[in-house]
Amino acid sequence: MSKKAYKQRIYIEAEKCVECGACTAVCGAKALRLDKTTWKLIYNVQKCQGCMLCVSACPSRAIKSDIEDLPSAVAAAL
Amino acid sequence: MEVKKSFEEINEKIKNGTAVVVTAEEIIDIVKEKGLDEATSHVDVVTTATFSPMCSSGAFLNFGHADPPIRMTKVLLNNVPAHAGLAAVDAYIGATETSFDRDIEYGGAHVICDLIAGKKIHLQATSPGTDCYPRKKIDTYITKDSINEAYLFNPRNCYQNYDAAINTSGRTLYTYMGVLQPNMANINYSTSGELSPLLNDPYLRTIGMGTKIFLAGAPGYVAWQGTQFITEVERGNNGVPTTSAATLAVIGDLKQMSCDYIQPAVFEKYGTSMFVGIGIPIPVLDKDMLMNLAVENKDIYTNIVDYSVGRRSKPSLGKVNYAQLRSGMVTLEGKQIPTTPLSSLSKARAIAQELKRWILTDKFTLQEPFKHFNKVSKLNTLEEVGKGEIDNE
Structure with a gap:
């Protein structure tokens, strides 16, 4: 499984993400945003406050919330 | 010119x-x-x-006939109800239908996309049974290749x-x-x-x-x-x-x-x-x-x-x-x-x-419409009325 980014706060499953932008509506920290040229989703881990509002706001269920959701191979590498 | x-x-x-x-x-x-x-x-x-x-999306499916055959009146696909008020083995799965066990987290849209992805879908159907369709129950698995028509x-x-x-x-x-x-x-x-x-x-x-x-x-x-x-x-x-x-x-x-x-x-x-x-x-x-x-x-x-x-x-x-x-x-x-x-x-x-x-x-050509749509100036609304109050005009 490929991932756009991950750390302990959230990670995004690239295969599921359709780049709609729904998650950006709830991200007060502006850690999630759509690039204005490509309209692809960008996740800035430094800005992420870990509020997890994006997890349930994502219609594609592409955003996972915590370390326990990580595939075992990824979790083992942390 | x-x-x-x-x-x-x-x-x-x-x-x-x-x-x-x-x-x-x-x-x-x-x-x-x-x-x-x-x-x-x-x-x-x-x-x-x-x-x-x-939201207004869905798929018609024809499952093919079992032996003995069944006239399906209730159909579940991965525990999501499909509308079976059609012929014996036809059903319509609506995108917004929700599952009995996972509610909105798995619905008709998921069934449709799982079918497209080639995954196995759990089909459960029941029927009162008739002389021509004696079977009352079936529990099996289907894929898009095992069924007949499947069209959005x-x-x-x-x-x-x-x-x-x-x-x-x-x-x-x-x-x-x-x-x-x-x-x-x-x-x-x-x-x-x-x-x-x-x-x-x-x-x-x-x-x-x-x-x-x-x-x-x-x-x-x-x-x-x-x-x-x-x-x-x-x-x-x-x-x-x-x-x-x-x-x-x-x-x-x-x-x-x-x-x-x-x-x-x-x-x-x-x-x-x-x-x-x-x-x-x-x-x-x-x-x-x-x-x-x-x-x-x-x-x-x-x-x-x-x-x-x-x-x-x-x-x-x-x-x-x-x-x-x-x-x-x-x-x-x-x-x-x-x-x-x-x-x-x-x-x-x-x-x-x-x-x-x-x-x-691929030389995908264009099709001129067989018929253009008529102009529509008003959408009707749904009003709560008594049986005698419906305006037939």
Whole structure:
């Protein structure tokens, strides 16, 4: 499984993400945003406050919330 | 002399590999560079696309007959009810239907996409049993290859414009337009704007019954006007509706579709829906057609509607164009408000490019509509009346 980014706060499953932008509506920290040229989703881990509002706001269920959701191979590498 | 082209002439060019095909975003700069006359002569087809949540979607399935046979009256697919009020082994699975065990987290849209992906689906069906269909129960597994027909039939897709959503109340709203934060903290909108099919042909001059389309990665057709279809609405000077207007009913072979272009969607505390990718090729018949196709986001307007009003008619707080919405920030009542799309522009762009490739490489030709849709000036409403109060006029 490929991932756009991950750390302990959230990670995004690239295969599921359709780049709609729904998650950006709830991200007060502006850690999630759509690039204005490509309209692809960008996740800035430094800005992420870990509020997890994006997890349930994502219609594609592409955003996972915590370390326990990580595939075992990824979790083992942390 | 003014350039005029027919569907037949354009199809000949597609077949002999000389057609010039561009996307609805690319045509904007071409018209600016060449001017309308030269661009009309140069470009033959413009591809348009959208990838948005479209709740009014679903699939007809025919499971084939078991032995002994069953006339299915209740059908579950991965624990999601399908409508079986049809012939013995036909069913319709609606995208927004929810499962008994996972509620909105797994619904009809998930079943449809799992079928497209080639996964096994658990089929459970029951029946009272008849002389000709004696079996009363079946519990088995199907795939898209094990069943007979499987085709998407979506009664209302491809909205021609749609109101943007805002929330003036003090509480968070969970809607089919996504999460709306309290006190006008965000505006959500859902169209691909200048790339969107029906915004590029505002009077549906080239789109009607029989139009060949890209539907979720497979060739499909416009089958009928979509439900809640209305044409006589407020329009801008360029003819583009400034509110919800035309819609399309579309049909296509589910077995040929790709999950790259169709995905289930779950809207928190609202329900299940489905992102559907649709592309429509539009012929450049003449200069007027190209003028429509060169429409830009800055010239397409929509209303910002307050979803905190739980009534059929929701108040508009103002009009805004798609360039403003795409900028990421809109000023409303003196307040800077962030904007969010629900329609994936990157996916829509991929569809427009893929449709372009179909035409250029696979010789995907255009179909002139067998019938254009009639004008509709009014949508009926549902009123609570007694049996004797129905107006037959």
